[in-house]
Amino acid sequence: METITPTAAEATAPKPRRPSVISPGVDAFAIGMSDGASFLKRFFVEALWRPFHVREIIKQCYEVGYRSLPLITLTGFVTGIVFTKQSRPSLAAFGATSWLPGLITIALVRSLAPLVTALICAGKVGSNIGAELGSMKVTEQIEAMEVSAINPFKYLVVTRTIATTLMVPTLMLYCSFVGMAGSYLNVHGKEGTSLAKFLKAGFANISFLDVESSVTKSFVFGFTIGIISCYKGFNATSGTQGVGKAANASVVMSMFVIFIEEMLIVQIINWIRNW
Amino acid sequence: MALNPPPSAEVDPNAVISIRGLTKSFGDLDVLRGVDLDVQKAENVVVLGRSGSGKSVLIKIVVGLLVQDAGDVTVFGQHVHQLKRKDLDGMRRRVGFSFQHSALYDSMNVEQNLEFPLRMNTKGLSQGEVRDRIRDALEAVGLAGSLKQMPSELSGGQRKRIGIARTLILRPEIMLYDEPTAGLDPITSGEINDLINQVQENYHTSSIIITHDLTCARHTADRVAMLLDGRVLRIGSFDDVFDTDDPRIKSFHDYNFTRRDSP
Numbered sequence: 001m002e003t004i005t006p007t008a009a010e011a012t013a014p015k016p017r018r019p020s021v022i023s024p025g026v027d028a029f030a031i032g033m034s035d036g037a038s039f040l041k042r043f044f045v046e047a048l049w050r051p052f053h054v055r056e057i058i059k060q061c062y063e064v065g066y067r068s069l070p071l072i073t074l075t076g077f078v079t080g081i082v083f084t085k086q087s088r089p090s091l092a093a094f095g096a097t098s099w100l101p102g103l104i105t106i107a108l109v110r111s112l113a114p115l116v117t118a119l120i121c122a123g124k125v126g127s128n129i130g131a132e133l134g135s136m137k138v139t140e141q142i143e144a145m146e147v148s149a150i151n152p153f154k155y156l157v158v159t160r161t162i163a164t165t166l167m168v169p170t171l172m173l174y175c176s177f178v179g180m181a182g183s184y185l186n187v188h189g190k191e192g193t194s195l196a197k198f199l200k201a202g203f204a205n206i207s208f209l210d211v212e213s214s215v216t217k218s219f220v221f222g223f224t225i226g227i228i229s230c231y232k233g234f235n236a237t238s239g240t241q242g243v244g245k246a247a248n249a250s251v252v253m254s255m256f257v258i259f260i261e262e263m264l265i266v267q268i269i270n271w272i273r274n275w
Numbered sequence: 276m277a278l279n280p281p282p283s284a285e286v287d288p289n290a291v292i293s294i295r296g297l298t299k300s301f302g303d304l305d306v307l308r309g310v311d312l313d314v315q316k317a318e319n320v321v322v323l324g325r326s327g328s329g330k331s332v333l334i335k336i337v338v339g340l341l342v343q344d345a346g347d348v349t350v351f352g353q354h355v356h357q358l359k360r361k362d363l364d365g366m367r368r369r370v371g372f373s374f375q376h377s378a379l380y381d382s383m384n385v386e387q388n389l390e391f392p393l394r395m396n397t398k399g400l401s402q403g404e405v406r407d408r409i410r411d412a413l414e415a416v417g418l419a420g421s422l423k424q425m426p427s428e429l430s431g432g433q434r435k436r437i438g439i440a441r442t443l444i445l446r447p448e449i450m451l452y453d454e455p456t457a458g459l460d461p462i463t464s465g466e467i468n469d470l471i472n473q474v475q476e477n478y479h480t481s482s483i484i485i486t487h488d489l490t491c492a493r494h495t496a497d498r499v500a501m502l503l504d505g506r507v508l509r510i511g512s513f514d515d516v517f518d519t520d521d522p523r524i525k526s527f528h529d530y531n532f533t534r535r536d537s538p
C-alpha cells in the first residue's frame with residue numbers, strides 16, 4: 001500500500017479565495033492585461049515629472065548601444081550580402097541586375113533593418129533588462145530604493161524605456177547603412193558598380209516617407225522592448241527560477257508584440273502611401 | 276517594567292512608532308491578526324518570532340512597502356497609509372531599513388552604494404561633504420577601507436555593515452533591522468549586535484529589531500515583543516517575557532539555548 005503525502009508546498013499553498021470568473025487561464029490573461037495597462041499608464045505619468053535622471057538615461061543609451069552594436073554590425077552586413085546574392089538570379093532573368101542597388105535599399109530601409117534591429121535588441125537588451133530588474137526585485141534592491149525615498153519606477157523603468165526608445169531607431173539607421181555596405185561590396189565585386197552609382201541608384205528609390213516611417217516604427221519597437229522587459233523584471237517572482245523566467249519572458253513577449261506591431265504599421269503606412 | 280500592559284485602543288501620540296490592531300492576509304493566509312506595539316524614543320524593541328510568522332511583513336507595513344488590511348500605524352505621529360507620496364518619502368528619509376539579505380545595489384561599488392541615496396535625497400552637497408559623509412558612515416560601521424569593493428566581494432557580515440552604513444548616511448531617527456544576524460557566524464553576529472547598540476547610543480535612534488536569534492535579542496533589546504499566531508503575545512524585558520509556563524514560548528527559548536548549551 002502506498003500513501004500519498006502532500007508535499008510541503010501543496011499542504012501550505014493558499015487556496016484561491018474566489019473561484020475564477022471564466023476560466024483560470026482567461027482570468028490570468030485579463031488580470032495580466034489590466035496590470036500591464038496600469039504599468040503603461042504609470043510610465044507616462046512618471047516620465048512627465050521631475051527628476052528626469054538624465055545621466056542615467058545617457059548611461060542606459062550607452063548600454064543599449066554597447067550591447068547590441070557588434071551583433072547588429074554582423075547581422076546587418078551579412079543580411080546585405082545574402083539578400084543581394086539571393087536577389088541577383090531573379091533580376092538577371094530579366095537582364096535587370098542594375099536594379100539591385102535600388103531593390104536592396106528599399107528592402108533594407110523599409111523592412112529588413114527595422115526588423116533585424118528590433119529582434120536583436122529584443123534578444124540582447126530585453127533579456128538583459130528583464131534579468132537585471134528581475135534580480136533587483138528578488139534581492140529586495142527595488143524595495144531598498146523605495147525606502148530610501150528614491151522612486152524606482154522613475155529611476156529604473158523610465159530611464160531604460162526612454163533609452164531603448166531612442167536607441168533602436170538610431171541602431172536601425174546604422175543597420176541600414178551597414179547592410180548597404182555589405183550589398184555594395186557584393187555588387188561591386190560582381191557587376192563592378194562604382195560607389196557613386198550604387199548610392200545614386202539606391203537613394204533614388206527611397207522616399208522621405210520610407211525613412212520616416214521606418215524611424216517611427218523603430219521608436220515603437222524600442223518602446224515596446226523597454227516597457228515589456230521592465231514590466232517582466234519588475235514583476236519577477238522570487239525563487240531561483242524567477243529571474244530566468246523574467247529574462248526569457250521579456251524576449252518572447254517583446255518579439256511577439258513587435259511582429260504584431262509590424263503588421264499593423266505596414267497596413268497603416270500602405271494606407272498613407274495610397275492616399 | 277510591567278509585562279503586557281494593556282495597550283489603549285488609540286495610537287500613542289508620544290511613541291515614535293505606534294501600531295494598533297494591525298492585520299494582514301495573503302490569500303487565505305492570515306499572517307498578522309491584530310498586532311499592537313509601541314516604540315518609544317531611543318528604545319530598541321526586539322520582535323521575536325518563528326520564520327514565516329510575519330515579522331518582515333510587519334516592518335514593511337511600517338515603512339509603507341506593504342499596506343495593511345486593517346488597523347493603524349503611525350510613525351512620528353503620522354498615519355502611514357494616509358500619507359501622500361511626497362510625505363511618505365519625507366517619512367522614509369527619517370527611517371533606516373536594514374534588509375535581511377542587505378539588498379546592496381550589486382551594480383555599484385560600496386562608495387556608490389552610499390553616495391546614491393545621499394545624492395538623491397540632499398541637494399547642493401559639495402564633493403567634499405559627500406566624501407566626508409561617506410567616510411563617517413563607513414567608520415561608524417567599522418569598514419572605512421572598503422570604498423572601491425563590489426558587493427559580491429564582501430562577506431555576509433560586511434554586507435550587513437555596508438547595508439547599515441547606507442541607511443546611516445541619511446541620519447535616520449528610526450532604524451528597522453530585518454534579521455540582522457541571520458546566516459552569520461556567532462562571532463560576526465556578536466559584532467553586529469554591538470554595532471546595533473552603538474548606533475542606538477551614537478545616533479539616539481529608536482529601533483525595531485526583528486529576529487529569531489535569542490542571543491541577538493538579549494544583547495540589543497530594551498524590550499522584547501513575542502510575535503505568535505499573528506499577535507504580540509508577550510512584551511517586556513527579555514527575562515520577563517521568558518518567565519512563563521506557556522509551552523510555545525518555552526520551546527522557543529529552549530531551542531535557542533538549552534539544546535545547544537547542554538551536553
Ligand SMILES: Nc1ncnc2c1ncn2[C@@H]1O[C@H](COP(=O)(O)OP(=O)(O)O)[C@@H](O)[C@H]1O
Pocket residue numbers: 301304306324325326327328329330331332333
Ligand atoms: N508579498 C507577499 N505575497 C504573498 N505572501 C507573502 C508576501 N510577503 C510575505 N508573504 C507570506 O507571509 C508570511 C510571512 O512572511 P514574512 O513576514 O516574510 O515572515 P518572517 O517572519 O520570516 O519574516 C510567509 O508565509 C510569506 O510567504
Ligand SMILES: [Mg+2]
Pocket residue numbers: 330331332375453454
Ligand atoms: Mg523575514
